[in-house]
Amino acid sequence: MQKQYDILVVGELNVDLILNQLPSMPVVGKEILAGQMNLGLGSSSAIFASNSSSLGAKVAFAGMVGDDMFGRYILEQLQAKSVDTSNIIQDAEQKTGATIVFNQGEDRAMITHQGAMSSFGVNQVREELICNSRHLHVSSVFLQPLILKDIVNLFAKAKICGLTTSLDMQWDPAEKWDISLKTLLPFVDVFMPNEAELLAVTKSREISDAIAKLRQVAKMVVVKQGVRGSTAFFKNTIHRVDAVLNTEIVDAIGAGDSFNAGFISKFIQNSSIKTCLEYGSLMGALNTTSAGGTSAFASYEEIKKTIKQKFGKDI
Secondary structure, X not given: OXXXXXXXXXXXXXXXXXEEOOOOOOOOOOOOOOXXXXXXXXXXXXXXXXXXXXXXXXXXXEEEEEOOHHHHHHHHHHHHOOOEEEEEEEEOOOOOEEEEEEEEOOEEEEEEEOHHHHHOOHHHOOHHHHHOEEEEEEEOHHHOHHHHHOHHHHHHHHHHOOXXXXXXXXXXXXXXXXXXXXXXXXXOOEEOOEHHHHHHHHOOOOHHHHHHHHOOOOOEEEEEOHHHOEEEEEOOEXXXXXXXXXXXXXXXXXXXXXXXXXXXXXXXXXXXXXXXXHHHHHHHHHHOOOOOOOHHHOOHHXXXXXXXXXXXXXX
């Protein structure tokens, strides 16, 4: 049966207020000046959805925003990238989430107000929507307590409907890492943590130790390692690719989410693991050529043009 959507994204929605060119990080009781400010589409899930759509996938989003200025801005930004927003709830009793990002040199600090995302649960994702999609992607589960509570049921429903699945759990602000990977990962086709998250959630000191702990339950683990590239562990094989390096980084906000978008866009086309990794690395690097998580992905034609100019590659 032909399905309407290539990718269903279930996740958090917020705006990013990005402060760049700081002389230092803020200090309590003192004021500093930011040389640059940008307001953009935030949240791991929304950046992934927006950029996946720009890469050619048909994407639907399920989540919640407030009926406010930020909520309307998020809907407009997603719709401009052809993401189906008809399953995003606007709740007048909620405020839309927001993240303030402080960028200073290579250091970054963030403050997030969860807002509506903390009130959105698995029971608000229609089963018809799930079954009308080819792939399910979920991000930032520790910012979404109701999603985290029933996340195994969500992924189990997806597998019953025949979807492939991916998960980027992101960092746990409470650093409790209260998630049962042994129960969840059998339903996840691609588990996509960065190196720090993988080590933290498995209570490991080395990647090899972490993978050994997950070997019996994980199908594929894709580890993002920043400038050191990325590595995929699948069955008894290891696939590694170097990072694509941008020597003129604007900022790295959303680079991991853009890697995810590149990887999954090839994964759902049944490309090789190496091709998925290479495409993910290229999209992560592209992300850093412009401010925020989505501005480098204006259109597929612009993506191709920038990649050719910056990295000398054709896609």
